[in-house]
Amino acid sequence: MAAEAKSDWTAADIPDMTGKVAVVTGSNIGLGLEIIKRLAEHNATTIMAIRTVSKGDKAREDVLKEIGADKKIEIMPVDVSSLESVKKFADEFNSKYDRLDVLMENAGIMALETRKESVDGYEMQLATNHLGHFRLTNELMPLLKKTKGSRVVAQSSSANWYGSFDWDNLNATKKYDPWVQYCMTKLCNVFFAKELNARVKAAGLEQPTAYSAHPGLVVGQLQEQGKQGFFEKLLYMFTTPMAGTYETGARPALFACTSPAATPGAFFGPTGWVPIARDLGGKYPGEVAANQLSLDAAMRKKLWEESEKLTKAEFKI
Numbered sequence: 001m002a003a004e005a006k007s008d009w010t011a012a013d014i015p016d017m018t019g020k021v022a023v024v025t026g027s028n029i030g031l032g033l034e035i036i037k038r039l040a041e042h043n044a045t046t047i048m049a050i051r052t053v054s055k056g057d058k059a060r061e062d063v064l065k066e067i068g069a070d071k072k073i074e075i076m077p078v079d080v081s082s083l084e085s086v087k088k089f090a091d092e093f094n095s096k097y098d099r100l101d102v103l104m105e106n107a108g109i110m111a112l113e114t115r116k117e118s119v120d121g122y123e124m125q126l127a128t129n130h131l132g133h134f135r136l137t138n139e140l141m142p143l144l145k146k147t148k149g150s151r152v153v154a155q156s157s158s159a160n161w162y163g164s165f166d167w168d169n170l171n172a173t174k175k176y177d178p179w180v181q182y183c184m185t186k187l188c189n190v191f192f193a194k195e196l197n198a199r200v201k202a203a204g205l206e207q208p209t210a211y212s213a214h215p216g217l218v219v220g221q222l223q224e225q226g227k228q229g230f231f232e233k234l235l236y237m238f239t240t241p242m243a244g245t246y247e248t249g250a251r252p253a254l255f256a257c258t259s260p261a262a263t264p265g266a267f268f269g270p271t272g273w274v275p276i277a278r279d280l281g282g283k284y285p286g287e288v289a290a291n292q293l294s295l296d297a298a299m300r301k302k303l304w305e306e307s308e309k310l311t312k313a314e315f316k317i
Contacts, residue, residue, distance in 0.1 A: 005261035008284050010251060014258045017044035021099050021147075022257070023140075025049045025080055025133070026107025028056040031155070031215055034250040035104055036073065037063050039257070044102070045072040049089060051079045080107045080132030081118040083311060090139030099150075100143040102257045103208070105133040105189075106155040111178035122310065123172040129185035134192060135311040141208075145317075150208040152196060153256045156189035157214050158269065160291045163187030165299070170306065186214075188303060190267055190290045195300040197265035203317050209264035211256035212290070215249030216270035252285040263287060267294075 006013060022039045026032040027048045040046045040063065050056045056075040064071060078089035093100075108129045118127035137144070137152055144150045163183035168174070172181050193212035200208060252268040255261075262268065267290035270283060293299060308315055 005255075005259070005286060006284075007286075009255055009259065009261075009286075010284070011038040011041075011247070011254055014038060014042045014254060015260075017042045017101070017258070020101040021045045021047070021097055022102035022104060023047045023049050023093070023100065024102075024104040024106055025078065025136070027104075028052070028059040031246055031250050031253070032104075032106040033059055033063065034246040035106060035253055035257070037067060038250065038254055039102070039104075040071040040073050041067045042258075043071070046074070047093070048073060048075045049078045049080075049107075050075065051077065053077050078136075080136065081120075081122075081124060081127040083120050083132070083135055086132050086136045087139060090136060093140065094143060097143065099147040100140055101147055101150050103137060103140060103144065103150075103152045104155070104253060104257055105136070105153065106253065107133075108155060108157075108185075110157075111182045113178055115172055115176040123176070123181060125181050125185045126171060126188075129182075130188035130192065131307060131311055133189075134307045134315070135313060137192075137196065138311070138313055138315045141316065144208040145205060148207065151257055152193065152208050152210040153253055154189040154193045154210070154212045155215070155253055156193075156212045156267070156290075157182075157186040158216065159183040160186040160190050160214070160294075163291055164293065165303070167302070167306070170310075187291055187293065188307075190294045191300045191303050192307070193267075194265050194290075194294050195304050198297070198300075199304075199317050201264075205317070211262060211264065211266060211268065213252040213256045213268040213285075214288075215252060248283040251283070255285040 022044045024032050024036050027036045028050045036046050036048055048056050053075055060073050079085040109125055112124060116124040118124055159182055163186055190212045193210040197210040256268050266287045268285050269288040271286040
């Protein structure tokens with residue numbers, strides 16, 4: 001049973017993580033870098049799982065200057081949109097470490113204006129936001145199962161609320177809409193965390209527990225990648241002054257990664273609400289409602305099976 005959550009939880013409430021190991025994908029910039037910083041600050045051995053090592057070197061140097069040169073931050077290359085790269089990363093990690101306490105699946109892209117494909121032939125948002133992390137968790141599952149109290153956290157978005165599934169067009173080969181595809185992949189994150197948690201529990205295992213989270217509106221590099229039409233520019237112009245920071249945006253994921261009060265299988269985000277935007281609210285994290293489709297066990301099972309087919313590997317729990 002989860003402990004009672006604080007109503008004003010911040011990164012200062014992260015417990016000491018000495019001896020623990022955390023992997024954070026997409027962590028050389030933005031929310032991922034903030035998550036790495038706070039986990040390392042609390043003495044976790046942190047792995048920046050990133051695509052471009054040279055960018056990570058500078059980010060790592062800056063973080064260590066801020067939190068102390070004695071903190072443990074390692075860089076390991078991975079392109080989560082590539083199944084081969086994911087497998088290579090996992091093999092290397094499994095050979096170097098004998099535990100994995102936190103797998104923070106943060107890497108993501110948003111609303112690419114034109115359809116692009118991964119090296120495996122999958123639509124890039126689907127490959128990056130969901131399939132790569134699905135396969136990565138599968139490859140790291142043996143370590144996660146044997147590490148007491150281990151957690152898997154999927155970084156979703158408030159966009160999951162608007163997501164749905166066209167099962168004949170998951171790969172967006174018939175029709176591509178940047179925002180429809182983004183919302184669908186962010187719903188995949190919620191589905192995956194909830195279904196993984198259910199399957200682990202059904203197998204009689206104590207870990208890993210799984211969670212999903214969203215940062216609220218944080219305007220940064222993710223928006224720069226996405227479609228910037230008239231509507232998007234107008235929206236960001238009005239909402240940016242009320243947006244959160246990387247510090248506040250990282251809190252829901254950090255809460256899910258570390259807090260004894262985090263309920264397994266739950267979805268976390270900024271608490272509170274204001275009329276103009278559903279994901280603009282309080283700066284403290286708490287459990288919030290996800291898309292109601294995530295309660296449909298049969299639909300979660302279908303996505304799981306489709307994901308196994310697309311990643312070409314049975315997910316062994």
